[in-house]
Amino acid sequence: xKIITSIKEMQQYTKEMxxxxxxxxxVPTMGxxxxxxxxxxxxxxxxxxxxxxxxxxxxxxxGPNEDFDRYPRDFERDELLAENAGVQVIFYPSTMDMYPQxxxxxxxxxxxxxxxxxxxxxxxxxxxxxxxxxxxxxxxPNKAYFGLKDAQQVAVVEGMVRDFNIPVEIVPVExxxxxxGLARSxxxxxxxxxxRTESPALYQSLKIAKSKIFEGDRDPxxxxxxxxxYLTEHVDAKVDYVEIYSYPDLKPITLIEGKIIIAIAVKFTxxxxxxxxxxxx
Ligand code: AMP
Numbered sequence: 001x002k003i004i005t006s007i008k009e010m011q012q013y014t015k016e017m018x019x020x021x022x023x024x025x026x027v028p029t030m031g032x033x034x035x036x037x038x039x040x041x042x043x044x045x046x047x048x049x050x051x052x053x054x055x056x057x058x059x060x061x062x063g064p065n066e067d068f069d070r071y072p073r074d075f076e077r078d079e080l081l082a083e084n085a086g087v088q089v090i091f092y093p094s095t096m097d098m099y100p101q102x103x104x105x106x107x108x109x110x111x112x113x114x115x116x117x118x119x120x121x122x123x124x125x126x127x128x129x130x131x132x133x134x135x136x137x138x139x140x141p142n143k144a145y146f147g148l149k150d151a152q153q154v155a156v157v158e159g160m161v162r163d164f165n166i167p168v169e170i171v172p173v174e175x176x177x178x179x180x181g182l183a184r185s186x187x188x189x190x191x192x193x194x195x196r197t198e199s200p201a202l203y204q205s206l207k208i209a210k211s212k213i214f215e216g217d218r219d220p221x222x223x224x225x226x227x228x229x230y231l232t233e234h235v236d237a238k239v240d241y242v243e244i245y246s247y248p249d250l251k252p253i254t255l256i257e258g259k260i261i262i263a264i265a266v267k268f269t270x271x272x273x274x275x276x277x278x279x280x281x
Contacts, residue, residue, distance in 0.1 A: 001083040003090045007098075007138050010091050014052075014140045022049035026141030026168075028132065031055040032072040032186035033081045036176040040145040041085040043173050052139055053082055054091040056098065060106075061127030072186055091139060098134065106130045109156055112250040116152050116243060116263050117274065125156050132157060136166055143169045147176075149183050151261055151276050155248035175275075177203065183275045190271035194236075201234035202264060202275040209262050210277055218256040218281075220244040227264060240265035240272065247278050257281050 004010045017024055025044030029037050037053075044051045055078055062068035075092065082090055107129035112118070118125050136144070146154045154172045161170055176184050181203035182196075191199060205227040212223055227242045246253050247261035263276040 003092055005092050010138050017050055024048055024141040025051050026139050026144045027053040028135055029055055030057045031078050033078045034184045036147055036184040038085045039176045040173050041087055044145050045086050050088050052089045053087045054135055056093055058131040060130055061124050063121055072189055107133050112155050115250050129160050136168055141168055143171050145171045145173055148172050149175045187271045191268055195268045198235040205230040206262055206277045213256055220253055220256055238267040240267050
């Protein structure tokens, strides 16, 4: 496995791969790898000749009071996990390389951002879209793999790729969970022991919502209330949002039908956890 830190070298590598007619699958991450990331790699391996993973904690997508400084990092561990998972190249640029001076241009996401995490994390998706525009230009992948754990991110990135005719296929990948249902996340390490015991309630509340819907309940308000009630009963944490929208447009709905997303965010002491289910009714 190669570790490339220079943008120029990364672009050169990709050029060589393209000349050799090798397809590139790309997995962008912020590191501190877990099974969720490795599952994206597995998909990328199956569908491409080369798998490139980037590890970059992007300051642009963190708000001033968020966890950029204390975001968990362990490059040596990531290196081992990525190599064992079959990654050929880790692109690991420094912040100075990615942002040598203040940007004179950035990507502003207009649609699908005034809801869910976009609402409580102002500017977050602009930061995501801007760094991905840079990373797509550096890595030039054929396909890029994104987890549905961040379903709003998938919708935003698909919109951006379409708007800007970026020649990459976005591949959404299902959520990977712990055995007790907690969605895998680098931020799960922030949970206290008690919070970790409570945290499967997020997935439980979504499963309850799903069975209500499959039993015929089509009222988004009633379903949201049922989730909220379950969460407040089972976790000692602040429920940030419980929402149901159409997917991937992320528009409010008055009746549950078509493709929808049920999304929740819960703020524990040090970790804000998100989870969701998308379904077609
Ligand atoms: P992150 O390092 O948190 O920015 O995540 C990098 C990629 O991994 C994103 O596309 C995430 O959606 C995806 N990812 C993170 N956690 C999971 C999970 N539990 N299941 C599937 N994909 C995930």
